Amino acid sequence: MMRKLHKSMFKKVIMTLLVMGLAYALYPNFIKNPNAEASDNIVIGTPTNEELSILETASDLLTPYNYLNKQSLTANRLMQVTSNMALPSQYNDVFITWESSHDIVTIEDNISDFVVASPQGSLTIHVYQAIVASTPSIFQGAQKFELTATFNYHDVQLIKTYVGAVVPVMPDDFLGGVLFTAIRYASLFIEGVLTTLGLSLSGTIIGFALALVLVGLRLQKPTLRDKKITGLLKKVGSGFSKGYITIFRGTPMIVQASFFWYGLGLFNDALLCGLFVVSVNTAAYIAEILRGSIQSIDKGQTEAARSLGLTSIQTMRHIIFPQAIKNSMPAIGNEFVINIKDTAVLSVIGIFELFNQTTKIAGIHYRQLEAYLVVAIIYLVLTYSITWLLQRVEKKLDLQVIELPSSN
Amino acid sequence: MNKIIEIKNLKKSFGNTEVLKNISLDIYQGEVLTIIGSSGSGKSTLLRCLNLLEEPNEGIILFEGSNLLDQTTDINLLRTKMGMVFQSFNLFNHKNVIDNCILAPIQVLHQEKRMAMDYSLEMLDSVGMKDYAYQNPNALSGGQKQRVAIARALAMKPDILLFDEPTSALDPEMVGEVLEVMKSLALQGMTMVVVTHEMEFAKEVASRVVFMDNGIILESGTPDELFNHPKEERTKQFLKRVR
Ligand SMILES: Nc1ncnc2c1ncn2[C@@H]1O[C@H](COP(=O)(O)OP(=O)(O)OP(=O)(O)O)[C@@H](O)[C@H]1O
Ligand SMILES: [Mg+2]
Numbered sequence: 001m002m003r004k005l006h007k008s009m010f011k012k013v014i015m016t017l018l019v020m021g022l023a024y025a026l027y028p029n030f031i032k033n034p035n036a037e038a039s040d041n042i043v044i045g046t047p048t049n050e051e052l053s054i055l056e057t058a059s060d061l062l063t064p065y066n067y068l069n070k071q072s073l074t075a076n077r078l079m080q081v082t083s084n085m086a087l088p089s090q091y092n093d094v095f096i097t098w099e100s101s102h103d104i105v106t107i108e109d110n111i112s113d114f115v116v117a118s119p120q121g122s123l124t125i126h127v128y129q130a131i132v133a134s135t136p137s138i139f140q141g142a143q144k145f146e147l148t149a150t151f152n153y154h155d156v157q158l159i160k161t162y163v164g165a166v167v168p169v170m171p172d173d174f175l176g177g178v179l180f181t182a183i184r185y186a187s188l189f190i191e192g193v194l195t196t197l198g199l200s201l202s203g204t205i206i207g208f209a210l211a212l213v214l215v216g217l218r219l220q221k222p223t224l225r226d227k228k229i230t231g232l233l234k235k236v237g238s239g240f241s242k243g244y245i246t247i248f249r250g251t252p253m254i255v256q257a258s259f260f261w262y263g264l265g266l267f268n269d270a271l272l273c274g275l276f277v278v279s280v281n282t283a284a285y286i287a288e289i290l291r292g293s294i295q296s297i298d299k300g301q302t303e304a305a306r307s308l309g310l311t312s313i314q315t316m317r318h319i320i321f322p323q324a325i326k327n328s329m330p331a332i333g334n335e336f337v338i339n340i341k342d343t344a345v346l347s348v349i350g351i352f353e354l355f356n357q358t359t360k361i362a363g364i365h366y367r368q369l370e371a372y373l374v375v376a377i378i379y380l381v382l383t384y385s386i387t388w389l390l391q392r393v394e395k396k397l398d399l400q401v402i403e404l405p406s407s408n
Numbered sequence: 409m410n411k412i413i414e415i416k417n418l419k420k421s422f423g424n425t426e427v428l429k430n431i432s433l434d435i436y437q438g439e440v441l442t443i444i445g446s447s448g449s450g451k452s453t454l455l456r457c458l459n460l461l462e463e464p465n466e467g468i469i470l471f472e473g474s475n476l477l478d479q480t481t482d483i484n485l486l487r488t489k490m491g492m493v494f495q496s497f498n499l500f501n502h503k504n505v506i507d508n509c510i511l512a513p514i515q516v517l518h519q520e521k522r523m524a525m526d527y528s529l530e531m532l533d534s535v536g537m538k539d540y541a542y543q544n545p546n547a548l549s550g551g552q553k554q555r556v557a558i559a560r561a562l563a564m565k566p567d568i569l570l571f572d573e574p575t576s577a578l579d580p581e582m583v584g585e586v587l588e589v590m591k592s593l594a595l596q597g598m599t600m601v602v603v604t605h606e607m608e609f610a611k612e613v614a615s616r617v618v619f620m621d622n623g624i625i626l627e628s629g630t631p632d633e634l635f636n637h638p639k640e641e642r643t644k645q646f647l648k649r650v651r
Binding site: 223224225227298300301303304305306307308309310311314318319322323326 | 459461463479483484485487488490491492494496497498499500501502511512515516517557560561564
């Protein structure tokens with residue numbers, strides 16, 4: 001009966017994983033951002049060196065321009081087009097013509113004047129208008145287009161192609177904004193989730209391994225039979241472990257992260273530094289958890305083992321530790337859940353885990369409320385589902401121990 | 409008769425309280441020595457000093473010729489020859505009955521698993537627990553647990569067994585089954601030191617009885633001498649009380 005229940009549990013987990021995998025595989029292209037690129041220059045005719053340099057200067061300086069944000073559209077920004085653009089038509093004696101590959105962006109024939117502010121005072125530029133027909137809905141996703149600019153000088157030409165995309169516009173209303181944020185930036189959120197999960201899971205695992213060493217040292221106690229030097233070493237080890245635990249549990253992780261990243265500068269990869277900080281921090285907490293559950297194991301267990309001739313190490317390995325680890329599983333699992341939340345502070349050293357990723361997303365449209373609501377929900381789902389999963393695993397382990405006798 | 413253990417001038421204090429004051433005692437091969445005395449008189453402490461679960465402060469304990477208190481003595485090796493049975497059983501909670509028994513033979517004596525299993529099953533059989541070999545300890549009654557604990561100690565083929573009030577934590581109806589096992593061990597010639605409050609057992613099975621009071625051995629002798637003709641006033645008082 002119990003066995004069957006577990007099997008169906010197991011099936012559910014497998015099914016969930018399969019569905020998630022499938023969803024990721026079919027993960028609609030439109031949500032992913034197309035890649036930004038500008039083609040290499042193509043030169044037609046045989047320009048002199050001077051002509052070529054004039055053409056190249058023009059093609060470097062003159063890019064599409066966005067009225068709304070008042071910024072030139074580099075290849076990257078062309079991926080985020082939401083409104084009409086201005087396309088420069090002339091630079092000194094260089095004349096430029098534009099073509100669009102897609103009718104979502106149409107280029108008007110007539111040239112208009114466009115005034116921009118520059119350090120030398122206002123400047124008038126002749127431009128073509130590139131009209132964006134409409135912005136796609138969030139469910140259509142980004143619409144790719146290509147802009148081809150032909151730079152004409154004397155009778156030579158330089159051709160440059162930009163790939164861009166017209167992207168959906170964030171709705172003004174709150175609910176629409178939340179949905180837009182969640183769907184449009186799903187891939188960014190997923191990146192953040194993966195970083196956060198990766199950091200907290202591996203941090204917990206490495207922390208656990210370190211905690212084993214720490215708790216081993218912490219529990220060393222000189223006995224009357226020890227030689228002087230052994231007794232001294234035991235004291236030093238235990239003192240070190242005590243100090244370590246006090247320091248790492250007594251200071252905020254954000255301070256530790258800044259200390260190691262900005263202060264000591266031992267690492268040249270922020271992610272590695274973050275993993276280090278989470279690990280050493282978690283190690284201190286897990287060491288205390290382990291110490292607590294090791295010390296809560298009845299002294300009689302040790303005495304029985306020692307009376308049979310087991311060494312203290314064998315006693316720890318075969319008798320105390322297996323029982324202690326089982327008792328501390330819930331608390332260690334809880335450390336993992338805590339890490340999911342606490343790795344948010346690693347944004348301080350520039351890791352794009354879930355929280356930092358959200359800050360980035362919020363900055364794109366200056367709509368903080370929507371972005372932080374979405375991330376709050378993501379955190380909640382993560383911690384809740386992992387807590388649920390861990391409880392299931394614990395129950396299963398617990399049942400197995402009681403089940404053993406009947407299965408034999 | 410051969411002395412298996414010789415205790416000379418043993419002293420043990422916990423902090424400032426002297427719990428064992430200059431104890432000297434010989435234990436002979438094949439005898440059943442019972443230790444009686446009022447609560448707090450140091451019976452358990454004495455027993456636990458014999459396998460160094462407590463570290464004595466002073467004195468000599470010779471076990472089969474080697475001094476336990478010598479720094480160079482391999483205490484783990486000597487412990488394999490001294491089985492101990494505790495008041496609270498102390499079975500390993502996370503291991504089933506047979507695994508409780510074979511752990512030390514495999515890990516400490518480096519026996520083959522097959523061999524350890526066979527011998528442990530034999531020992532479980534001798535205490536009437538063979539059918540429970542694959543049960544978990546928490547599924548057993550107190551009496552059953554204690555019998556398993558005895559089998560676990562026997563699986564090491566010890567030269568001597570130390571019992572610290574093996575029946576004190578048991579419901580009255582289970583005391584008998586454990587005492588039966590101990591009696592049959594005594595009949596087979598096992599050397600045993602038994603701290604107990606079971607005066608009937610002491611009378612019937614013991615070859616010698618030691619009365620401890622306040623950290624010293626006040627009186628010792630055969631069960632007849634001690635129970636029927638005690639010399640010391642304190643012994644008489646104690647016996648009157650437990651009767
Ligand atoms: N680990 C310890 N630390 C401090 N004092 C202890 C310790 N163990 C025992 N004692 C003290 O030593 C004295 C003797 O204890 P012991 O357990 O040997 O008595 P006992 O004769 O076995 O008594 P009981 O019949 O109650 O088991 C008691 O006063 C006890 O409080
Ligand atoms: Mg006692």
